[in-house]
Amino acid sequence: MRRDRLTFGMIIGIPVVQLMLFGYAINGDPKHLPTAVLLADSSQYGRSMLSALKNSDYFHFVRKLHNEAEAETALARGEVQFIVTIPENFSRSLLRGDKPTILIEADATDPSATGNAIASLRTLLASALQHDLKGPLGFLAGSDGPINLRVHARYNPEGISQYNIVPGLMGVVLTMTMVMITGLAITRERERGTMENLLSMPTRPLEVLLGKIIPYIFVGYIQAGLILTAARFLFHVPMAGSIPLLLLVASVFIAANLAMGITFSTLAKNQLQAVQMTFFFFLPSLLLSGFMFPFRGMPDWAQVIGELLPLTHFLRIIRGILLKGNGFEEVILQLWQIVLFAVVVLTIGVKRYRKTLD
Amino acid sequence: MTDNVVIDVRGMTKRFGALTAVNGIDLQVRQGEVYGFLGPNGSGKTTFIRMLCGLLAADAGEGTCLDFDVIRESESIKRQVGYMTQRFSFYEDLSIIENLDFVARMYGVSNRRAAVHESIERLGLAGRQKQLAGELSGGWKQRLALAACLIHNPRLLLLDEPTAGVDPKARRDFWEQIHELAGQGLTFLISTHYMDEAERCDRLAYLSYGNLLTSGTAAEVIAGAQLTTWLASGPNLQVIARQLRTKPGVGQAVAFGARLHVSGTEALRLEQAIAPFRTEPYSWQQINPGLEDVFIHLMGNSKDNYQA
Numbered sequence: 001m002r003r004d005r006l007t008f009g010m011i012i013g014i015p016v017v018q019l020m021l022f023g024y025a026i027n028g029d030p031k032h033l034p035t036a037v038l039l040a041d042s043s044q045y046g047r048s049m050l051s052a053l054k055n056s057d058y059f060h061f062v063r064k065l066h067n068e069a070e071a072e073t074a075l076a077r078g079e080v081q082f083i084v085t086i087p088e089n090f091s092r093s094l095l096r097g098d099k100p101t102i103l104i105e106a107d108a109t110d111p112s113a114t115g116n117a118i119a120s121l122r123t124l125l126a127s128a129l130q131h132d133l134k135g136p137l138g139f140l141a142g143s144d145g146p147i148n149l150r151v152h153a154r155y156n157p158e159g160i161s162q163y164n165i166v167p168g169l170m171g172v173v174l175t176m177t178m179v180m181i182t183g184l185a186i187t188r189e190r191e192r193g194t195m196e197n198l199l200s201m202p203t204r205p206l207e208v209l210l211g212k213i214i215p216y217i218f219v220g221y222i223q224a225g226l227i228l229t230a231a232r233f234l235f236h237v238p239m240a241g242s243i244p245l246l247l248l249v250a251s252v253f254i255a256a257n258l259a260m261g262i263t264f265s266t267l268a269k270n271q272l273q274a275v276q277m278t279f280f281f282f283l284p285s286l287l288l289s290g291f292m293f294p295f296r297g298m299p300d301w302a303q304v305i306g307e308l309l310p311l312t313h314f315l316r317i318i319r320g321i322l323l324k325g326n327g328f329e330e331v332i333l334q335l336w337q338i339v340l341f342a343v344v345v346l347t348i349g350v351k352r353y354r355k356t357l358d
Numbered sequence: 359m360t361d362n363v364v365i366d367v368r369g370m371t372k373r374f375g376a377l378t379a380v381n382g383i384d385l386q387v388r389q390g391e392v393y394g395f396l397g398p399n400g401s402g403k404t405t406f407i408r409m410l411c412g413l414l415a416a417d418a419g420e421g422t423c424l425d426f427d428v429i430r431e432s433e434s435i436k437r438q439v440g441y442m443t444q445r446f447s448f449y450e451d452l453s454i455i456e457n458l459d460f461v462a463r464m465y466g467v468s469n470r471r472a473a474v475h476e477s478i479e480r481l482g483l484a485g486r487q488k489q490l491a492g493e494l495s496g497g498w499k500q501r502l503a504l505a506a507c508l509i510h511n512p513r514l515l516l517l518d519e520p521t522a523g524v525d526p527k528a529r530r531d532f533w534e535q536i537h538e539l540a541g542q543g544l545t546f547l548i549s550t551h552y553m554d555e556a557e558r559c560d561r562l563a564y565l566s567y568g569n570l571l572t573s574g575t576a577a578e579v580i581a582g583a584q585l586t587t588w589l590a591s592g593p594n595l596q597v598i599a600r601q602l603r604t605k606p607g608v609g610q611a612v613a614f615g616a617r618l619h620v621s622g623t624e625a626l627r628l629e630q631a632i633a634p635f636r637t638e639p640y641s642w643q644q645i646n647p648g649l650e651d652v653f654i655h656l657m658g659n660s661k662d663n664y665q666a
Contacts, residue, residue: 197447200411201464202436357413 006273013280021287021302028221029116030297032060033081036074039064045132049102049147050079052128053084058117071105075154076317077330081107081114081296087322094129094146103147107311108153109319110164113294118151155323162235167322168291171314174220174250175257175285176278181219182261183274195358206355209346212265213258220254221247231322234309240325249317249335256310256342258327263349285311311337362389364514364545365410367421367428372405372414379405381568382418387547387561389513392540394559395549398657401569404444405550407516411441412546437465440507444518446499449493454483454502457491457508465510473509481505497528504535515539517548521555533558550607553650564653566660572652580652586611587647588626588632590618592640605631610654621651 002008016349018245039046052057062080065071085103087093093100104121106114112178126145133146156163198208224247230236260281261274268274286292286307295306306312313334318332320326362562365387380402387393388459395403410416410423413430419429426434448457458477462470478487481501489501500520511631521529534556536546540560547558554560556562557575563573572579590598595618599611600619607627611620622628636642 064432174600191444192450193445193447194449195447196413196445197441198412198464200436200439200441200443201461202433203464355412356415357408358415 003352004269004273006276010276010280015284016285017280021284025288025302026293027297027299028107028112028293030113031057033058033113033296034062034079035082035084036061036063036065036080037061038066038068038071038083038085040088045094045129046086048132049125049128050084052124056117056124058120065343067175075105075107076324076326077319077333078107078320082117083299087240092270097146098311099146099148100119101150103128103150104150105152105154108156108159109136109323110290110294111153111156111159111161112164114153117158121149121151123321128341153295156159162318163237163323165291166227166235166237167318168233168315170224170231170250170318171253171289171311172286173223173227174254174293174304175311175315176282178220178244178254179218179261179264179278179281180257180275182217183264183268184271185262186265187268187271187274198254199346199355201212205350205355206252209259209262209349209353212262216258217251217254218259220258224250230347237322239322240319241327245328246321247320249321252335252338252342253310253314253317256338256345259342259346259349263345263352266349266352266354285309288312290355291314293337308341310341313337363387364389364391365421365423365547366425367410367419370409370421370428370637371377371417372409373417378568382569383570383665384563384575385563385570389547390540390543390544390560391546391560392536394556394562395565396562396653397545397565400567403565404518405568406565407441407518407547407549408433411439411516412436413441423655425655437510438513440510440512442507442515442517442520444522446491446503448491448499448502448506451490453488453490454478454494455487457502458506460604461506462509467510470608479511480508488535496523497525500524500528500532504532506521508539512544514545514547515548519549519551521550529555553648553653556649556653562649564656566657571576571656571660571662576649579638580647580649583647583652583655584623585621585647585655586623586628587619587621587645587650587651588628588642589599589645590620590632590635590642591616593619598635598640602631602635607631610651610658612651612654614650616623619645619647619651621647621655623655 038079054061059082059313065083066076074080075083085105087103089099090100091233102125106118108114125147129146153159186195189198189259224339232239261278264274264277264281268277284305288298288302288307288310289295289309295312298306317331317334320330360653363386368384370380370383371378383406386426397403405414406465409416410428412435415559416429421428423435424474428435449460452460456477458474459470462473478484481504483501483505491499494502498610503518503661521532523550524532540546550556561573561575562579564571564579572582574582595613599613599618602608602611607622608620608631609622611618620632632642
């Protein structure tokens with residue numbers, strides 16, 4: 001153990017990391033969810049509604065929208081979790097006793113991220129106008145409230161968690177297996193002695209590393225195909241977007257994970273260490289990417305770490321394509337971050353790849 | 359430097375921490391020569407060979423290998439060198455033909471298919487080309503390794519203990535092949551522990567603890583040691599060997615089967631030392647020392663620089 005510091009580090013590191021992640025980072029009841037407002041009636045009553053939402057802690061107003069199209073884009077890109085629409089003539093309808101409708105659209109791709117917030121809405125809005133509707137207006141409060149509330153759970157109206165989990169699983173499985181496969185690649189050559197032979201041949205580091213990565217992209221595709229097929233026929237996950245686009249993005253994501261693995265491989269002294277490193281990468285990927293727990297429920301520091309991980313972005317992409325029907329424009333916003341990750345990691349790998357046996 | 363010198367290096371040095379594995383070795387090897395590299399385990403043979411083909415970065419030294427700078431142009435050297443590792447280092451889960459094809463691809467051999475086919479024919483691997491490398495016996499693995507080293511038509515072959523763990527017949531075949539290839543102009547640097555193989559080399563170098571102790575043809579090496587050797591035969595040689603070793607003038611008393619070789623660098627004192635033992639039932643005669651006597655002598659005189 002004294003001579004294998006990494007193993008020792010793992011023994012201490014794993015519980016510490018787990019404690020940090022489960023103790024501080026993970027939160028099943030996400031609050032302060034980014035919300036945008038489409039305010040077509042800027043009356044006193046509309047503002048009362050919004051401040052009531054704000055006071056609930058669930059909604060955090062981040063921007064004002066001007067039209068429906070903007071709202072659609074913001075939701076598709078995942079920039080906001082909710083859009084609150086206060087319609088034109090809200091005040092007038094309210095005062096007439098016509099029960100105006102407030103529309104709340106939620107990005108429900110991950111039902112667990114929005115569930116509690118939506119559940120709190122009804123009581124919230126019922127009491128929102130109590131302060132305003134007093135005296136002569138008191139009659140408006142009525143027994144069933146002064147307004148109608150309509151909630152649109154977009155992208156996953158029935159709140160089926162499989163729709164969220166099964167596509168996400170594709171990313172998780174690829175992360176786990178791809179990092180592991182190449183993680184062993186260079187260390188195995190070293191342990192079997194074939195590295196000496198490989199190094200005595202006129203090969204460049206990038207050639208060797210890419211040679212290890214490219215064939216496994218096809219292995220990754222087999223897994224991706226398997227999961228997509230199951231998603232389609234066993235779980236009936238909607239596939240709103242373009243599957244070819246998804247497969248194209250998947251190849252980038254697979255390559256990024258393979259690059260991560262190969263870089264571990266150049267850092268590890270033996271296969272066991274490579275496996276340990278893989279585990280160390282997989283754990284935060286699983287917990288901080290938004291796969292198991294809502295991304296927006298995590299504190300800022302955990303979100304920053306999560307943003308670095310390719311799985312986080314891939315989850316947004318695959319959920320976006322399958323459930324939201326996103327196209328290339330939305331995808332590219334996440335994709336470049338995976339590409340950047342792959343390039344950085346592979347550069348480290350090439351630098352660390354020793355051309356000699358020293 | 360004459361133009362038929364293939365390896366010409368000076369002061370090659372490699373340190374691993376406190377240990378100097380190779381200590382300022384000079385070496386010249388001419389084209390078409392079979393150059394033997396001898397020395398006990400850990401004497402720096404493998405390290406030196408690895409430095410030549412760029413697998414290890416030398417800490418000091420200069421010179422050329424195949425007219426390329428041995429320090430700076432190792433990529434060019436690699437293209438024209440075949441290196442056979444001490445431990446079998448091909449892919450055990452690939453077949454013979456797949457391994458050869460892989461190596462040919464790595465060197466970018468033109469007309470690859472023909473090259474692979476030819477090397478299989480030449481080494482008599484034809485019947486086994488589909489067999490997995492991991493299933494081969496030691497002798498066949500060695501043939502495969504040699505075939506792979508030759509596939510890109512190198513000018514220099516560096517063979518690191520190529521015959522370790524190979525049976526005598528395979529060893530003999532192997533050496534016949536080496537000499538045939540050397541006759542075609544290929545140069546060999548071969549490390550070995552076997553004396554009979556050392557005698558098959560055109561020239562030799564003897565290393566111990568990273569130092570080059572002697573080099574030259576077998577005759578030169580033997581003459582250079584200035585050793586006098588007496589051969590004793592008779593019963594219970596171990597007993598007199600033990601007594602002889604304590605006498606001044608006796609460098610070594612080594613059993614060669616049923617005979618005893620007693621050697622020393624000072625002929626006169628050696629003769630005085632053995633004089634009391636020249637009685638019945640022992641018979642004594644002075645002989646020319648062999649390579650093995652010389653190497654045992656060299657080994658005995660060198661100090662382990664790790665313990666120093």
